[in-house]
Amino acid sequence: MIGGGPAGAVAAIRLARAGARVLLVEREAAPREKVCGEFLGPDAAGIMASLGLPLPALGAVPIREGRLASGRHDAAWALPFPAWSLPRAVLDEALLLAAADAGATVLRGRAVAAAAREAGCWSVRLSDGTVLRAPAVVLATGKHELRGHARRVPRGSVGLKLPLRLSAPLDAAVLLLPFAGGYAGLQPRAGGGANLCAAIHPGLSGAGAEARDGAALLARVSAGSALAAALLRGAGPLAGRPLAVAGIPYGFRHRDGAEAEPGLYRVGDQFAVVPSLAGDGIAMALAGGAAAAEAILAGQDPRAFHLGLERQLDRPMRWAGLIAGLMGAAPGALARIARAVPAVARLAAARTRLPGPAPRAA
Ligand SMILES: Cc1cc2nc3c(=O)[nH]c(=O)nc-3n(C[C@H](O)[C@H](O)[C@H](O)COP(=O)(O)OP(=O)(O)OC[C@H]3O[C@@H](n4cnc5c(N)ncnc54)[C@H](O)[C@@H]3O)c2cc1C
Secondary structure: OEOOOHHHHHHHHHHHHOOOOOEEEEOOOOOOOOOOOOEEOHHHHHHHHHOOOOHHHHOOEEEEEEEEEEEOEEEEEEEEEEEEEOOHHHHHHHHHHHHHHOOOEEEEOOOEEEEEEEOOEEEEEEOOOOEEEEOOEEEOOOOOOOOOOOOOOOOOEEEEEEEEEOOOOOOOEEEEEEEOOEEEEEEEOOOOOEEEEEEEOOOOOOHHHHHHOHHHHHHHHHOOEHHHHHHHOOOEEOOOOOEEEEEEOOOOEOOOOOOOOOOEEEOHHHOEOOOOOOOOHHHHHHHHHHHHHHHHHHOOOHHHHHHHHHHHHHHHHHHHHHHHHHHHHOHHHHHHHHHHOHHHHHHHHHHOOOOOOOOOOO
């Protein structure tokens, strides 16, 4: 497993519980924040519960309502499914500990520098020079490319995250807050405060200021709607400057060409990148990791695995793309429709979830 986010960790848990020899390499030595809205729907919750890690037991706070505001328009609707908010440092750490408990060797604080196929086997070189060999590799490096196996993607968006202290507590709602040049999500955070997360289109002039300075980000989001301005008035960052990641290729989907790599299974953001806050990237990563473990145990080749995962993720990818596109092109009209017919907002939210029942317990 290269990468210990949700995708890599779930693959490691499932493989180790089935008795396979598993090594997971995660470049961060300790739990840390990631750029993420931290919204988790029933599909993510179902997979976590199937692993023996129910979200409420990890301290997740429930989210019951969706809200969309643009200019002076503001719509609210009851979510058609249960949802939660949980800091990524908590979620990712719980998964890595479960992988180690299941018997996987978890190497933290060392990165994979290169991976190459040699004599029918993968040869993986770590940042400290150690070379490991494995019959199969799960590529789960998320937003980060592994040299020689990078996704072929155009210029991407900038993702920002800023945990906040608000002057008044938020309801149990996830708020979608479009603004000129992007959109943000705001929801309560387990442990207090709120999580503000934004996706800024590439090429937006001055986008660097928002990444360097929390006040600039708050001003940009506040300018998008009266609701954002009211909620963010008096807000202060819980950390210093926003956490930032550049080049997020929203809409990317991996497709094997003639050069498909034998024994290399792509999962999570390395397989597909769903538009943030419109879809549920964590659920897709968890589902992909679980499916990769099953494919490896069944001896399914990566090309067939990738085709199956593509089918599973197609509907949420298309609906999230549509919602994110409308938030960019006509946010005011979208808020008016959601206010007049909340059933439309509920239907769209339901369509962004992974199809099918929650996976069975491992
Ligand atoms: C702005 C924004 C908001 C979002 N909001 C939400 C949301 O509210 N809900 C939701 O479900 N999804 C959200 N997402 C998407 C979600 O964050 C991702 O889809 C999810 O984290 C993908 O999981 P992953 O396991 O593929 O990758 P990651 O979570 O990125 O994990 C990859 C891991 O690999 C490690 N790594 C990288 N390179 C190496 C290497 N060479 N060697 C070893 N380790 C390596 C990294 O340290 C990292 O821990 C959001 C994304 C963005 C950008």
